[in-house]
Amino acid sequence: xxxxxxxxxxxxxxxxxxxxxxxxxxxxxxxxxxxxxxxxxxxxxxxxxxxxxxxxxxxxxxxxxxxxxxxxxxxxxxxxxxxxxxxxxxxxxxxxxxxxxxxxxxxxxxxxxxxxxxxxxxxxxxxxxxxxxxxxxxxxxxxxxxxxxxxxxxxxxxxxxxxxxxxxxxxxxxxxxxxxxxxxxxxxxxxxxxxxxxxxxxxxxxxxxxxxxxxxxxxxxxxxxxxxxxxxxxxxxxxxxxxxxxxxxxxxxxxxxxxxxxxxxxxxxxxxxxxxxxxxxxxxxxxxxxxxxxxxxxxxxxxxxxxxxxxxxxxxxxxxxxxxxxxxxxxxxxxxxxxxxxxxxxxxxxxxxxxxxxxxxxxxxxxxxxxxxxxxxxxxxxxxxxxxxxxxxxxxxxxxxxxxxxxxxxxxxxxxxxxxxxxxxxxxxxxxxxx
Numbered sequence: 001x002x003x004x005x006x007x008x009x010x011x012x013x014x015x016x017x018x019x020x021x022x023x024x025x026x027x028x029x030x031x032x033x034x035x036x037x038x039x040x041x042x043x044x045x046x047x048x049x050x051x052x053x054x055x056x057x058x059x060x061x062x063x064x065x066x067x068x069x070x071x072x073x074x075x076x077x078x079x080x081x082x083x084x085x086x087x088x089x090x091x092x093x094x095x096x097x098x099x100x101x102x103x104x105x106x107x108x109x110x111x112x113x114x115x116x117x118x119x120x121x122x123x124x125x126x127x128x129x130x131x132x133x134x135x136x137x138x139x140x141x142x143x144x145x146x147x148x149x150x151x152x153x154x155x156x157x158x159x160x161x162x163x164x165x166x167x168x169x170x171x172x173x174x175x176x177x178x179x180x181x182x183x184x185x186x187x188x189x190x191x192x193x194x195x196x197x198x199x200x201x202x203x204x205x206x207x208x209x210x211x212x213x214x215x216x217x218x219x220x221x222x223x224x225x226x227x228x229x230x231x232x233x234x235x236x237x238x239x240x241x242x243x244x245x246x247x248x249x250x251x252x253x254x255x256x257x258x259x260x261x262x263x264x265x266x267x268x269x270x271x272x273x274x275x276x277x278x279x280x281x282x283x284x285x286x287x288x289x290x291x292x293x294x295x296x297x298x299x300x301x302x303x304x305x306x307x308x309x310x311x312x313x314x315x316x317x318x319x320x321x322x323x324x325x326x327x328x329x330x331x332x333x334x335x336x337x338x339x340x341x342x343x344x345x346x347x348x349x350x351x352x353x354x355x356x357x358x359x360x361x362x363x364x365x366x367x368x369x370x371x372x373x374x375x376x377x378x379x380x381x382x383x384x385x386x387x388x389x390x391x392x393x394x395x396x397x398x399x400x401x402x403x404x405x406x407x408x409x410x411x412x413x414x415x416x417x418x419x420x421x422x423x424x425x426x427x428x429x430x431x432x433x434x435x
Contacts, residue, residue: 023407023421025398026430027380031266033427035257037273038064038418040250043209045112046186047216047247048072048092052081052119053190054220055095056242063090064250064418067411071110075102079116093242097124104130104161110415114142115183117165118190121154126166131158144181148188151175152195172197172236180205180230180316186213193222195236204232207317208277212248219243249297251277252323253417256392258282258301259324260424262290263331263400265303268427273299280320284310284328288335309337309374314345326352326393332372333361334400339372352390355383359397359405380405385412392417399429 039062049072051058063069065088073090077083080098084091100120107113107130120127132142146156146163151174154167172195177184185205190213192199204210206228214227220243223235254273261268262285275282275294282292282299289304309332314322322345332339333356343349350370353363358381362373380403385391391413398405407413410433413420424431 021410021433021435023395023398023410023413024432024434025380025395025401025405025407027378027398027401027403027405029264029399029428029430031260031264031268031399031424031427031429034269034271035423035427036271037249037254037257038062039247040209040212040253041066041068041416042182042207042250042252043212043247044069045072046115046190046209046213047245048076048090049115049119050190050213050216050220051092051242052076052079052094052097052116053123053193053217054240054242055093056240057091057093058242059244060090060092061244061246062088064088066418067415068110068112071106072113072115075106075113075116078103078106079120100124100126101128101162102130107132112183114145115187115190117145117163118149118187121149121165121167122170122191122194125168125170126164128162128164131161131163142184144177144179144184145187148175148177148184148201149191152188152191152199154191170195170236172199172234174200174202176202177204179203182207182210185210185232189213189217189224189227189232189234192234193217193224193237193240195234197236199234199236201232201234202230204230205316206230208248208251208274216243216245216247219245248277249273252321252389254278254299255281255321255324256327256396256417257423258285258292258299259327259331259396260399260427261301262288262303262307263334263396265305266427267300267302270299270301272297275299279318281324281328284312284320288331307331307335309335309339309372311340311342313342316345322346322349323389325349326389327396329353329363329370329372330356330361330393330397330400333363333375333378333397335372335374337374339374341370341372343368343370351386352393355386355390355394356397358383359401361397377402379403382406382408385409388412388416395420395424395431399424399431
């Protein structure tokens with residue numbers, strides 16, 4: 001991936017993933033060694049959006065080189081923010097924002113671009129954002145975001161593919177979310193930090209990324225309490241200041257590499273990880289028969305050569321994360337006996353199943369449930385990544401399979417896994433990227 005090193009107030013030049021590239025994996029190898037987890041993509045994105053809340057300079061440390069991060073950087077740059085990069089450090093100055101409209105050509109690349117609406121509305125009283133459109137893994141409506149903005153006093157207009165919001169002054173309010181949406185919780189939090197009075201978000205999302213965003217905002221001078229619980233209270237302040245900040249490690253990347261150790265029956269040390277963020281994943285891996293040893297910021301996994309089947313039900317945090325469902329299903333395909341996976345978060349998150357079946361997996365879909373009959377082996381085959389986590393699952397399956405696996409559409413994986421080829425190769429995997 002390319003690297004931008006200049007300082008530009010508009011769009012940054014960055015060479016991202018090639019949509020025609022693929023991963024080629026020669027499976028059946030034991031892995032060993034240590035692997036370091038990058039900063040969390042899903043924490044970096046809202047933090048970058050939140051830099052629009054202040055005219056002060058913000059420095060975000062240790063930013064991963066990912067496609068989604070690049071898109072968010074382009075979005076805030078298109079609004080007039082000055083965005084510079086030195087190595088893995090972003091320097092952002094939003095003092096001279098000259099646009100309040102996030103264009104369609106950027107928002108369509110990544111739904112999380114919609115997170116700039118809350119900060120723009122809070123600081124400038126207006127925002128115009130392209131409607132995010134559909135999502136491959138299921139419905140992600142923005143109605144909860146708009147419900148929150150409206151409760152804070154914003155006028156919402158929908159038309160011609162855009163959402164426009166305006167308010168002379170946002171006023172604190174009590175907002176109940178019908179579903180604990182992560183994006184809606186983040187967007188409403190960012191809008192409320194500069195609102196007049198107190199805002200209470202009920203049935204708020206509890207994900208670690210919510211806590212991290214609250215910590216970032218509080219470091220800037222916000223007054224937020226209760227992040228990580230289902231009730232978040234925000235006392236509005238007049239202004240926020242620029243700061244330096246490092247976001248939390250990526251719990252989904254960490255979980256993916258733990259499953260890499262499990263599915264190959266290997267011993268891997270995963271570094272830069274917060275084990276409390278991975279409790280449900282760790283619990284299921286132990287249930288499968290893996291040995292897990294936790295240290296302060298490291299997790300050692302020793303895979304089981306004869307893994308047990310388990311049942312999994314995805315739930316909002318602190319339940320089993322939907323973003324780990326596909327990776328675990330790849331592993332369960334090799335667990336002797338019958339496993340069941342129930343997906344409750346997204347209605348279309350079984351697209352990886354047909355690809356796993358091409359590799360010899362025995363999986364039957366019944367509505368939002370998948371019944372997995374463990375097989376003795378998977379065999380390499382050409383398969384296609386349909387989304388980010390599906391791509392990761394197919395790579396894991398390829399690591400364990402006999403023969404060569406080709407995973408097409410590598411750009412999906414590049415959205416959320418930094419240097420995945422280099423990291424897995426350092427463990428002894430035979431994986432490369434090819435056109």
